[in-house]
Amino acid sequence: MQLAIAAGVTALATGLFLAPLGAELDDQAMHRALAIAQTTAAEPRLADALNSSRPTRDNPLRDRAERIRRATGAEYVVIMDEHGVRWSHPDPEEIGRHVSTDPDAVLSGREVMQIDEGTLGRSARGKVPLRDAGGRIVGAVSVGIAYENVRERLLSTVPALLAYAGGALAVGALAAYLVARRLQRRTHDLAFSDISALLAEREAMLHGIREGFVALDRHGRIRLINDEAQRLLDLRTPEEVTGRSLDAVLPPGRTTDVLAGRVSGADLLAVSGQRVLVANRMPTGDGGAVVTLRDRTELERLGRELDGTRGLIDALRAQDHEHANRLHTLLGLLELGLYEEAVEFVTEAVGVHRATAEQVTERIHDPLLAALVVGKATVATERGVRLSLTAATLLPDRLVDPHGLVTVLGNLIDNALDATAGRRGARVEVEVRVAGPTAVLRVRDNGPGVPENRREVIFTEGWTTKEPPAHGRRGIGLALVRRLAERYGGTAEVGEHPEGGAVFTVTLPDALSGPVTDLDSASDPGPDPDASSATPDDGNGDSHGHRDGDRDRDDSGDMRGGPLVASDGRHPDDPPGAWR
Numbered sequence: 158m159q160l161a162i163a164a165g166v167t168a169l170a171t172g173l174f175l176a177p178l179g180a181e182l183d184d185q186a187m188h189r190a191l192a193i194a195q196t197t198a199a200e201p202r203l204a205d206a207l208n209s210s211r212p213t214r215d216n217p218l219r220d221r222a223e224r225i226r227r228a229t230g231a232e233y234v235v236i237m238d239e240h241g242v243r244w245s246h247p248d249p250e251e252i253g254r255h256v257s258t259d260p261d262a263v264l265s266g267r268e269v270m271q272i273d274e275g276t277l278g279r280s281a282r283g284k285v286p287l288r289d290a291g292g293r294i295v296g297a298v299s300v301g302i303a304y305e306n307v308r309e310r311l312l313s314t315v316p317a318l319l320a321y322a323g324g325a326l327a328v329g330a331l332a333a334y335l336v337a338r339r340l341q342r343r344t345h346d347l348a349f350s351d352i353s354a355l356l357a358e359r360e361a362m363l364h365g366i367r368e369g370f371v372a373l374d375r376h377g378r379i380r381l382i383n384d385e386a387q388r389l390l391d392l393r394t395p396e397e398v399t400g401r402s403l404d405a406v407l408p409p410g411r412t413t414d415v416l417a418g419r420v421s422g423a424d425l426l427a428v429s430g431q432r433v434l435v436a437n438r439m440p441t442g443d444g445g446a447v448v449t450l451r452d453r454t455e456l457e458r459l460g461r462e463l464d465g466t467r468g469l470i471d472a473l474r475a476q477d478h479e480h481a482n483r484l485h486t487l488l489g490l491l492e493l494g495l496y497e498e499a500v501e502f503v504t505e506a507v508g509v510h511r512a513t514a515e516q517v518t519e520r521i522h523d524p525l526l527a528a529l530v531v532g533k534a535t536v537a538t539e540r541g542v543r544l545s546l547t548a549a550t551l552l553p554d555r556l557v558d559p560h561g562l563v564t565v566l567g568n569l570i571d572n573a574l575d576a577t578a579g580r581r582g583a584r585v586e587v588e589v590r591v592a593g594p595t596a597v598l599r600v601r602d603n604g605p606g607v608p609e610n611r612r613e614v615i616f617t618e619g620w621t622t623k624e625p626p627a628h629g630r631r632g633i634g635l636a637l638v639r640r641l642a643e644r645y646g647g648t649a650e651v652g653e654h655p656e657g658g659a660v661f662t663v664t665l666p667d668a669l670s671g672p673v674t675d676l677d678s679a680s681d682p683g684p685d686p687d688a689s690s691a692t693p694d695d696g697n698g699d700s701h702g703h704r705d706g707d708r709d710r711d712d713s714g715d716m717r718g719g720p721l722v723a724s725d726g727r728h729p730d731d732p733p734g735a736w737r
Contacts, residue, residue: 159333162333163329188283194283198297207238210244219244234299237297284297363383374445377402377404380399390450411617517546520589522553525559541578542585543584544574557669564641569600573661577604585602595666595667604657650662
């Protein structure tokens, strides 16, 4: 195809060059004939000789005309009188006869150039009036250039022109061959129909697969994105993001850094909105890259549910063991006839669990959050951790997004239980309160705490100090907590308790719907006395005036239960000045 185009262009250029060349040669021949005629007409005494002689074969004008014709190479030089009668001609027989073409134009005083047929054939002609000394027109001079000479000049240029055209065609053919070879290498010898089919298949595949796909050029600009990636990254239509850089279409954060290649590694975790993504980035030969995204949100949720289920199973096993011990104790009391003691034993065992649920629902009116705290209290008890609510805890049932708060509080309590489990005197303290429409969630523990240089990095996706579970990865919970807090325009921070342990505080503005009530205002205790620190009690109780209500182990290994929140602020087993 390229060779055909090159040959066609060469032929067209040659034709376009020859067409004006013929016209140019005709014009040059006519101007030459006119110049000879002008020179002849200007010769002195030519008009006097015309007036003093007759149009015979031996008149003096014929000799002068023939001399000029031979000297200039013209086909003829004809001198005529004012009646159009020839006085000179190459053919003596034509002398004395009227010219073959109309002489009126030249005899009227105009100079004439034309291509015309005459007695000697086709020629390029130039005609000039002949004037006497007084300026009166007494005749005319007509000079002709044989048209065959013009044609010969034109034809003589054709071989050279074709040679140039052939050279240009050869260069074009070589260039076409080289371009074709390069194109074949770039397209892997695929035909145009194959390329079109592959493009259609690629479009169908990219927009049909359930994995996100983003192709970047060497400058980090998006050149291709499929529907799934657009959904996972919450981007607009592909037309609006194609050609723009990642930093221009994505908010700053780990997700953007992973896609841009500023974080290296395989199966990198990233959080986009409330979605947990796994990203892999593969460089391409042209300096760009291809990024694939997988949605692990459901898998992470199922994994967390599995972890929770395992914890509940362990708790049920422990409760089953404890329940068997209680049944044996009850059986023994009945066999000994101690019926009143048996009734008191059963009442106390049932009342502890009922009291815990009632105390939680009295302070947390939202059913989802209340159920979460009750469930976490049971898990904490079985893990040997005392979980308690502060006296300042009070949450109305007017949450805009209770599921979001469940995610935040659940992750914070889980991390606190993991940090304190297995430690002697392990405690976790939960505070949920409102200040107008703002919800404040705080979870304290007496674990090892968080070093100051890691208090920001712990909120990064994928960062963890724990061993990954069998079902997947860790490092997602705190990232989701901060992301949910930022979605509300709030904050998620971590500090250190003066007596050891970490204090996580999450503030969620506009978390409550409806007008602010007196109950909401009353639930705000003002400046929190331990927003960044806690104050030890004076030996009679803690500074918050509450009690832990789950079970803990005393020195003998016995399990005790108690109210989740109490008024005197000290558990019966607490030593004076115990941390709360």
